[in-house]
Amino acid sequence: MEVLTLKNIEKDTLLIVEMLKEEKYQEINDMLTGKRPYDLASLFQSIPDKHRAAMLEHLDEAVIASMITRFNHMNQLELLGKVGPVRANKILSLLDTDVLSSLLRHFPKTDLDRFLSEMNEEKARYLQEMISYPPNTAGSMMTDRYLSVHLHDTVAEAVEKAKVHAVYSETLFLIYVLDETGKLAGTVSYRDLVIAEGNEIIENIMFRQVLSVSPNTKKTEIHRLLQKYDFSAIPVADAENRLLGVIAFDDMMQLVIQETNEDIGKLAAVDKEIDFDTKPAIAAKRRLPWLIILLFIGLVSGNIISAFEETLEQAVALAFFMPLIAGMTGNTGTQSLAVVVRGLSEQDIDGKTIIKLILRECKVSLLIGLVCGGMIFLIAFIWQGNMYLGIVVGSSLFLTLILGTLAGTIVPLILDKFNFDPAVASGPLITTVNDIFSLSCTFPSRLSS
Structure with a gap:
């Protein structure tokens, strides 16, 4: 995959502007499909303002959804307002639950209720639960995109389930083991599944000592846990140890960066929301x-x-x-x-x-x-x-x-x-x-x- 340097951004920006003038919208989508979210955001922001409306009008929703994850909340809301309510709902439906719940917190209540009413009932309920947790807590950061198997599943059944849901999950490396009531019983790595016999029971090969956090755990405490333990993901469980979601590795790294930036800003008495694009x-x-x-x-x-x-x-x-x-x-x-x-x-x-x-x-x-x-x-x-x-x-x-x-x-x-x-x-x-x-x-x- 090509690394997008400043020189490449300038080159691609000129190319996109030429395509926009010639109305080659499908070629623009083909060019942008597969690029990293950060690269997409950088390219979009480098496009002159007078061409952005035409670009947004013809961009695929999947490209916009990928790009929007790299914007702050103010720019996200501004962009969604420009594409109209119908396309905005399609874009929002493509976002991961952790990104989506963070964005929906800034929606007016009427718009939030309308959007949730048009969603799958189970996903809407999960999002409402995430939004109910205070900002910057584990419950507001977790995602439902994880793999889970049951105690009495065989290795062969677990491997098959992992293959089916691999694209969906953000945590393929670690699979969570649940009992009959949905409580977190342990974890098993995909490596252990591969080397185990197909007829082996998951309960016999799983790791039982699992450290989880409650949905109300603050991000500062999560930061401390990351400094103590080598996590690839952190499970979020309720008081009865039922698995609610998982904080994925990329979100944990984003948390570390955010905590560091906030502390630097506070040490200088500067608000955390001020960046290069702030008016x-x-x-x-x-x-x-x-x-x-x-x-x-x-x-x-x-x-x-x-x-x-x-x-x-x-x-x-x-x-x-x-x-x-x-x-x-x-x-x-x-x-x-x-x-x-x-x-x-x-x-x-x-x-x-x-x-x-x-x-x-x-x-x-x-x-x-x-x-x-x-x-x-x-x-x-x-x-x-x-x-x-x-x-x-x-x-x-x-x-x-x-x-x-x-x-x-x-x-x-x-x-x-x-x-x-x-x-x-x-x-x-x-x-x-x-x-x-x-x-x-x-x-x-x-x-x-």
Whole structure:
């Protein structure tokens, strides 16, 4: 299969535009059929706007369904609105249940009810169940496209079932074993089926220790499980251990990527839904709340400086070191914040671990403070020839590095304790708070005294 490079995209885009002008719509469909969803989305977005309507009008529903999986919800709804309700329903019916349920959450209730009423009753009921679970939980991510066999099936019967449903399933590598009541009893790999005797009973070759999650399990917990275990898929079962669905491998990888992107965005106080395609007004609206909060917190720093205006007039050299102290404090706080947020995402932290972590960070901050404080003392003394200035600057940096490190450690722990996402203790927030610490410590006494 051809790898779609930037050069190939430009080449294919020009070719598609020429075909559109010549109304060679079937040739366009033949060209696009079989391409990867990401490549299809890239090609469609590279087509000039004035040609997109004609392209959508004549594209096969299967091509559009494949392409739409790579768009965000806003673009998905916009595209479905352009193709009309009849074709939109055909496209939606071709989507996997996990993709479809995520999209249907953004539908108006009347449109959702109309779409579900036109579907197969069993599939509609399954989708309604998925939508009923909170977003970003296992129940909202699972799919019903998995293979299952019964305890008392023979290997030959299981192999035949796998052959029949192979195209349908997303998890051919692992087959789930159910008892007579539909409860999850174990798993068997396709490799084990191939090497076993045809008349062997599945119960005799299956793996019994199966780890499953409840439909209300949050994605952060699923992320932790992925770090601990080598899963190719995660089964989702109810309180009575009845198999409800499976989170497939590609969805788990997407979860890891999404979690990472969200944490990076939160650490920078940037909304997770902002990307390259987000309109300027929307991006500004989503980023402003945090910045406005930080703006008012930052005013505290200005009040501290104004309170020591007289001190600065007598020791102008002190102003040279204020940005350095503030910057160093913010840096060490952000470092500690990253360590804690990463630790919280990887494991459950108890009281003993918290105390151990805080004590460790205290020792780290003392060492960092002594080294950096000593260095800045020597620099200030040699540069300005003022011993007292060196002591003030060095001791200020020493104290603020300790405070900054502890702030970066304790703030996310407190947020986690109160069930807030610790990643919202973002770098900008920690930096702003640490600015206040640094300025407070930079003026330990008035030089005029």
